[in-house]
Structures are given as structure tokens and as C-alpha cells.
Amino acid sequence: MAKNGIGQSISNFISGLSSALSFGGESVVGLSIGSSSIKLVELKKSGKAWKLLHFGMVQLPEDAIINREIVNQIAIIESIKTLVNQLKLKTKNVCISLSGTSLIIKRMVVEVKNVRELQDSVFWEAEQYIPFDISEVVMDYQVLSRSKDYKTDVLLVAVKRSVLESYMNCVQEAGLKAKIVDIDFFALQNCFEANYPTSSAEAVAVVDIGASAVKTAVCYAGIPVFTKDSAVGGKNLTSEIQRNLNLSYVDAESLKVGGGQAIPQEVSDLMHIMGENLATEVKRSIDFYNASSTGAPVSYILLTGGSSKIPGLSKLVEDATGLPTQIANPFNSISYDPAVFTQDYLSAVAPIAAVPLGLALRAGAK
Ligand SMILES: Nc1ncnc2c1ncn2[C@@H]1O[C@H](COP(=O)(O)OP(=O)(O)OP(=O)(O)O)[C@@H](O)[C@H]1O
Ligand SMILES: [Mg+2]
The missing domain is CATH 3.30.420.40 (ATPase, nucleotide binding domain)
Known part of the structure; x- marks a missing residue:
């Protein structure tokens, strides 16, 4: 999931990015735009492990995000800029995520002989699960398994195009690039797998x-x-x-x-x-x-x-x-400089760090 995740493909679909996203030796950044605050985690590879470079959080006004849709774009843009300035962030490429009712996640089985027909088949079947006009959504899927009798187990993700674009636009207006758009559930899974x-x-x-x-x-x-x-x-x-x-x-x-x-x-x-x-x-x-x-x-x-x-x-x-x-402790397997982060600080922020950390790990997945 982490290597060829749906989020990456959704991002590719929207912005036509190369599937081989390369962050080189740069740090990787996860940016979680939650309904009450924006959280940012920056990691860098240190040997085989990930090291925490920065963690930051900015509180949002009460009504900036309603029903997980951005209502106050300016508040989101300014909050991201504040975080970037506070942390003196150099890396522009970030991984963000979506959640909420504009997102449909569906595990389904399709039967196709030829793998080349898989996408058409998945998207055709998917329409029945999507409560929005199909022209208003961006869809992608991940193959989970395929049996000898051509039954293919897939995980479908569909998101309202307008919601996806509003998140990506805010990130862009704040001077960053949402290179990967993931979903909160996959970020949680990534965070869990890395630490437990x-x-x-x-x-x-x-x-x-x-x-x-x-x-x-x-x-x-x-x-x-x-x-x-x-x-x-x-x-x-x-x-x-x-x-x-x-x-x-x-x-x-x-x-x-x-x-x-x-x-x-x-x-x-x-x-x-x-x-x-x-x-x-x-x-x-x-x-x-x-x-x-x-x-x-x-x-x-x-x-x-x-x-x-x-x-x-x-x-x-x-x-x-x-x-x-x-x-959960999302920093279980993450190294850090004790001169920069105290144990007490990390324990205090641990609960709100799981999603942005999972996103940073996603950004760093080769
Ligand atoms: N010590 C605490 N006791 C109780 N609640 C707390 C405490 N600290 C933070 N919270 C609550 O946690 C919530 C923020 O958590 P979090 O940052 O995970 O949410 P979010 O990502 O903004 O929201 P969502 O993911 O639902 O859109 C707020 O409602 C806040 O009041
Ligand atoms: Mg959240």
C-alpha cells in the first residue's frame, strides 16, 4: 500500500505527475489539514531509520473547515504559511490527506480476464457506489489480490474533485506543492506499520x-x-x-x-x-x-x-x-535529537502526530 498507494495515483491523475516521485536525499513532509488544526511533520533518513526534524501545529479558527470541506481558504493558507515560517521549512513538496463524506472507500471484487480491462471494469462497477455525479469525482484503485479465476480484489477510492482541488489549491497558495494526496486511513495504517x-x-x-x-x-x-x-x-x-x-x-x-x-x-x-x-x-x-x-x-x-x-x-x-x-505512540520507531525535542514534548504531541507522521512516511516511501 505504501509503495504504490492510491493517494499517489489520485495525485498523479489530477496533476499529471510522474509516478516515480523522487525526494532524493531531501527531507519528507507530511501536512495534515485537520478540522481544528494543521499539523506538520518533517523527517529525514538517518541510516535505516527516520529521524524527526520538525513537528509543528497551528490552531484553526472554529469555522475554517466545516464537514471536512474548506470554508475559510485564507485561514488555511495563512496557517500553513505560519507553520512553514515557524519551522523554517525548506522542503516544498508535501504529502497531504483527505477524509470525510466527500471521500468514498469501497473494497470490491471485479472479474476480468485481461488486466488491461481492469480499470474500465473497476470504474464501471464503481459508479453504483458513488453518490455524486460521476463527472464530479476523481477515482483510483489499488489491486489487493487476484485469483486464478480472474477475480480481482480491489480497494476503490473516489473523491469529489472540488474538495480535492480546494485542499491542493490552499497548499499551493501557501507556497508548497501537494505532490501526494493520500487519505487519513492510509496515513494511520502507515504510521501503525512503522511503529508497531x-x-x-x-x-x-x-x-x-x-x-x-x-x-x-x-x-x-x-x-x-x-x-x-x-x-x-x-x-x-x-x-x-x-x-x-x-x-x-x-x-x-x-x-x-x-x-x-x-x-x-x-x-x-x-x-x-x-x-x-x-x-x-x-x-x-x-x-x-x-x-x-x-x-x-x-x-x-x-x-x-x-x-x-x-x-x-x-x-x-x-x-x-x-x-x-x-x-499509540507514533514516535516509537522514530529517532530524534534530545537537545531539540524532550520526551515530555513528544508525549504531549504524540496523539496529534499520527496522521502527519504517516503522511511523511508515505512521502518517503520509495
Ligand atoms: N487534553 C485534551 N483533552 C481533551 N481533548 C483534547 C485535549 N487536547 C486536545 N483535545 C481535542 O482534540 C481535538 C484535536 O485533535 P486533532 O488535532 O487530532 O483533530 P483534527 O485533526 O483537527 O480533527 P479531524 O481529524 O477530526 O478533522 C480538539 O477537539 C481538541 O479539543
Ligand atoms: Mg485529524
């Missing part, structure tokens, strides 16, 4: 709990065999705090994340309720996977995303699902 060597017979659920979504990718034998995107996340909790305590978005957000101040009991109670809701959502995803898949049962859950910091969430997820659960 797991037997290929084991299925692991990587769950990213961000500001607007719970994204579950069940990774099995090197493939995200199951993905689910539920539109619930940290912003729901911020809204609840706003409403109950009669606060602005910014004040509610800062109260929620602590920021050195004690969290009032009322906020703690709301957090616990939200934690239970999120745990139920994770359970729903796992149940869905179990019901719809013949793959291996999930052996453990890794949580990522800023909202995985809700106190006690791992335990709540563990109780709801009955599966061992822990917060």
Missing part, C-alpha cells in the same frame, strides 16, 4: 479521535481491510462546554485542554460523558467490522487523535469493547 511490528495474521484497530470525527482503520496483513468514519469528535465536547458554561468557543476549548489551569468539575463531568459516547462509537465500529468481515478478529486497539487525551478514554474503550486499548 505485528504478525501479519493479527488485525489491529487504529482509531483516530479528532475534532470532528472518529476514524477507524482495521489493519490486517498490510491492508486497511475496514474503514469507518463517524462524524463525532472533540468539537461536540467543546460545544457542550460552551453551552453549559455559556462560554465562547475559544474559552471552552482552552478550558477543555487544561492549558495549565484546573479543569472545573462540570467540565470533567461533560468530558466523562463524551468519553463514554466515544467509547460506544468505537465499539460500534468494531462490531461493524466483526459483522461485515471474514478477517481475523481485532486483537487490540490503538487510539490516536487529540481527543484520545480525554482522561480515562483508553479504559472506557477497553470496557466498552473488551479489547486491550492504548494510546
Whole structure:
């Protein structure tokens, strides 16, 4: 998946780039445009391992991204520029990702004798799964396996062209080049594979709990065999705090994340309720996977995303699902200079670094 990923092909399709993207000896950059903040990870090869050069994050205004579509382009462009300046980033080529309802991911089986007919066949079959006008989408697919009787298992990705272009345009306006457009699920899979060597017979659920979504990718034998995107996340909790305590978005957000101040009991109670809701959502995803898949049962859950910091969430997820659960560390296998990054800093940013790190690794995949 990492080598010939769909994201790369989507990017190729749109901008006609060569499939052999070469970053040479340069650093590689993953840029995650989330609905609450933009995160950037820059890595460089150090021997056989990847070394962290930079990590940065810029908070977005409340309504810059709504339903994962960019509403305030200027805020996105200026935030990317701020990050680039803060980190003194030299590399222009970045890997970005998309998520949300404008994205369709579908695993399907097509039967074609001649591989040259595969693309036509996949795109023909795909139309029935795409709830948009087919002229408005960009499609690509990845072959997962092909049997002797010509049955080909493929993973289809389709995205609304307008959404793809709005993300790419913002990156370009900020002075960078989105050389690869991936999707959050594949970034999570990449991040997981790099940091958690797991037997290929084991299925692991990587769950990213961000500001607007719970994204579950069940990774099995090197493939995200199951993905689910539920539109619930940290912003729901911020809204609840706003409403109950009669606060602005910014004040509610800062109260929620602590920021050195004690969290009032009322906020703690709301957090616990939200934690239970999120745990139920994770359970729903796992149940869905179990019901719809013949793959291996999930052996453990890794949580990522800023909202995985809700106190006690791992335990709540563990109780709801009955599966061992822990917060993922995307820096497990990444080296770094202790004079630049402290252990405490990396632990604090670890949950929000999984997607941008997976994207940087994707950019660096040869
Ligand atoms: N200490 C904390 N306790 C609770 N929530 C937190 C904490 N720190 C961050 N969050 C929440 O995490 C969310 C941000 O996480 P993240 O950066 O993963 O989201 P995003 O990538 O912007 O969103 P999405 O991927 O859903 O579009 C915010 O809702 C924020 O309030
Ligand atoms: Mg995110």
C-alpha cells in the first residue's frame, strides 16, 4: 500500500505527475489539514531509520473547515504559511490527506480476464457506489489480490474533485506543492506499520479521535481491510462546554485542554460523558467490522487523535469493547535529537502526530 498507494495515483491523475516521485536525499513532509488544526511533520533518513526534524501545529479558527470541506481558504493558507515560517521549512513538496463524506472507500471484487480491462471494469462497477455525479469525482484503485479465476480484489477510492482541488489549491497558495494526496486511513495504517511490528495474521484497530470525527482503520496483513468514519469528535465536547458554561468557543476549548489551569468539575463531568459516547462509537465500529468481515478478529486497539487525551478514554474503550486499548505512540520507531525535542514534548504531541507522521512516511516511501 505504501509503495504504490492510491493517494499517489489520485495525485498523479489530477496533476499529471510522474509516478516515480523522487525526494532524493531531501527531507519528507507530511501536512495534515485537520478540522481544528494543521499539523506538520518533517523527517529525514538517518541510516535505516527516520529521524524527526520538525513537528509543528497551528490552531484553526472554529469555522475554517466545516464537514471536512474548506470554508475559510485564507485561514488555511495563512496557517500553513505560519507553520512553514515557524519551522523554517525548506522542503516544498508535501504529502497531504483527505477524509470525510466527500471521500468514498469501497473494497470490491471485479472479474476480468485481461488486466488491461481492469480499470474500465473497476470504474464501471464503481459508479453504483458513488453518490455524486460521476463527472464530479476523481477515482483510483489499488489491486489487493487476484485469483486464478480472474477475480480481482480491489480497494476503490473516489473523491469529489472540488474538495480535492480546494485542499491542493490552499497548499499551493501557501507556497508548497501537494505532490501526494493520500487519505487519513492510509496515513494511520502507515504510521501503525512503522511503529508497531505485528504478525501479519493479527488485525489491529487504529482509531483516530479528532475534532470532528472518529476514524477507524482495521489493519490486517498490510491492508486497511475496514474503514469507518463517524462524524463525532472533540468539537461536540467543546460545544457542550460552551453551552453549559455559556462560554465562547475559544474559552471552552482552552478550558477543555487544561492549558495549565484546573479543569472545573462540570467540565470533567461533560468530558466523562463524551468519553463514554466515544467509547460506544468505537465499539460500534468494531462490531461493524466483526459483522461485515471474514478477517481475523481485532486483537487490540490503538487510539490516536487529540481527543484520545480525554482522561480515562483508553479504559472506557477497553470496557466498552473488551479489547486491550492504548494510546499509540507514533514516535516509537522514530529517532530524534534530545537537545531539540524532550520526551515530555513528544508525549504531549504524540496523539496529534499520527496522521502527519504517516503522511511523511508515505512521502518517503520509495
Ligand atoms: N487534553 C485534551 N483533552 C481533551 N481533548 C483534547 C485535549 N487536547 C486536545 N483535545 C481535542 O482534540 C481535538 C484535536 O485533535 P486533532 O488535532 O487530532 O483533530 P483534527 O485533526 O483537527 O480533527 P479531524 O481529524 O477530526 O478533522 C480538539 O477537539 C481538541 O479539543
Ligand atoms: Mg485529524
